[in-house]
Amino acid sequence: MIQQYPSRLLERAVQEFSQLPGIGRKTALRLVLHLLRQDADDVFQFTDAISRMKEEVKFCKVCHNISDQDVCPICSNDRRDGSTICVVENIQDVMAVENTQQFTGLYHVLGGLISPMDGIGPADLEIESLVSRVSEGHVKEVILALSSTMEGDTTNFYIFRKLAPYDVKISIIARGIAVGNELEYTDEVTLGRSILNRTPFDGK
Amino acid sequence: MIQQYPSRLLERAVQEFSQLPGIGRKTALRLVLHLLRQDADDVFQFTDAISRMKEEVKFCKVCHNISDQDVCPICSNDRRDGSTICVVENIQDVMAVENTQQFTGLYHVLGGLISPMDGIGPADLEIESLVSRVSEGHVKEVILALSSTMEGDTTNFYIFRKLAPYDVKISIIARGIAVGNELEYTDEVTLGRSILNRTPFDGK
Numbered sequence: 001m002i003q004q005y006p007s008r009l010l011e012r013a014v015q016e017f018s019q020l021p022g023i024g025r026k027t028a029l030r031l032v033l034h035l036l037r038q039d040a041d042d043v044f045q046f047t048d049a050i051s052r053m054k055e056e057v058k059f060c061k062v063c064h065n066i067s068d069q070d071v072c073p074i075c076s077n078d079r080r081d082g083s084t085i086c087v088v089e090n091i092q093d094v095m096a097v098e099n100t101q102q103f104t105g106l107y108h109v110l111g112g113l114i115s116p117m118d119g120i121g122p123a124d125l126e127i128e129s130l131v132s133r134v135s136e137g138h139v140k141e142v143i144l145a146l147s148s149t150m151e152g153d154t155t156n157f158y159i160f161r162k163l164a165p166y167d168v169k170i171s172i173i174a175r176g177i178a179v180g181n182e183l184e185y186t187d188e189v190t191l192g193r194s195i196l197n198r199t200p201f202d203g204k
Numbered sequence: 205m206i207q208q209y210p211s212r213l214l215e216r217a218v219q220e221f222s223q224l225p226g227i228g229r230k231t232a233l234r235l236v237l238h239l240l241r242q243d244a245d246d247v248f249q250f251t252d253a254i255s256r257m258k259e260e261v262k263f264c265k266v267c268h269n270i271s272d273q274d275v276c277p278i279c280s281n282d283r284r285d286g287s288t289i290c291v292v293e294n295i296q297d298v299m300a301v302e303n304t305q306q307f308t309g310l311y312h313v314l315g316g317l318i319s320p321m322d323g324i325g326p327a328d329l330e331i332e333s334l335v336s337r338v339s340e341g342h343v344k345e346v347i348l349a350l351s352s353t354m355e356g357d358t359t360n361f362y363i364f365r366k367l368a369p370y371d372v373k374i375s376i377i378a379r380g381i382a383v384g385n386e387l388e389y390t391d392e393v394t395l396g397r398s399i400l401n402r403t404p405f406d407g408k
Contacts, residue, residue: 047251
């Protein structure tokens, strides 16, 4: 489709928006025209929020989560259990686990998963810093909370090997039927695993 | 769902993004984290494109289309037919008609449709300026190309009444079965209209 923009300024803004993931040119145009209708101050707030975040946001020196300070609010919270580390792929996963309100330990954000297909090796991820945290001796348990994919499994296995020399319990989040899902529609690999990894039922 | 952001800077950027139409908080977070991973210069290009567009873009003095100059490239193009004006709701509609490559006249962008429910009356739209263009006497035909909705029909009727005193042909874009659609699945109002407004068939 030919798309003739009546203004080069508009075209450039649409072009920039359409480089965001999941935003096509039509959506980009809709967003840009929306901004054009807003007050100048609202548009300034929008661009300023992005610029300041990009310039000022930090990554926690301990867990590599995003943070406004050198050490993030989770790592610097004395009331959290420093002996348990939950290893996750990215920042969204920290937020997802936090939202469950079931975990009171600390995190370690890898920044990705090992994926030879995408050229991502262990050295590109925060694995050495995890080993270093464990080697200090305060950590009793490392929980691997990575996606249940080939890349996740590879990364789990690599971390397991790296942590083998240390006296630390390594566990992995349970995989099985999602809560609320019907058995009939669960794929057979998941169902098979959930039978193998069955847990004692205490009647509650 | 509780959503704890690890950084206020991040939270503000997500908040700003989620005010865009059709962007929820989850999508906003994904877009913001994408920008966070980009080079500082790429993020500058993004915010700069939006700021400059907002500050510098103009609206054509003649047709109210978006433009980099006082008069848009369509209105200032001598090779276009100045005696025909196509009336559209917004800038996207200009682009949609232009993309058909079937129209060589000029446009008039109303900036909306009459909608008493939304508090939009004729005075909020560029209708007076359309009447003023027609009153100059060079215009031979006004084509109403508005949406086939209650608001579109109301606006068509209002413009029709406003232009009645002038010696100008007023036409409306054809409504009927969309090209490629099957008769069986066309709604009956559209089908009824397409029978009433049948056109001579010359066998081609």
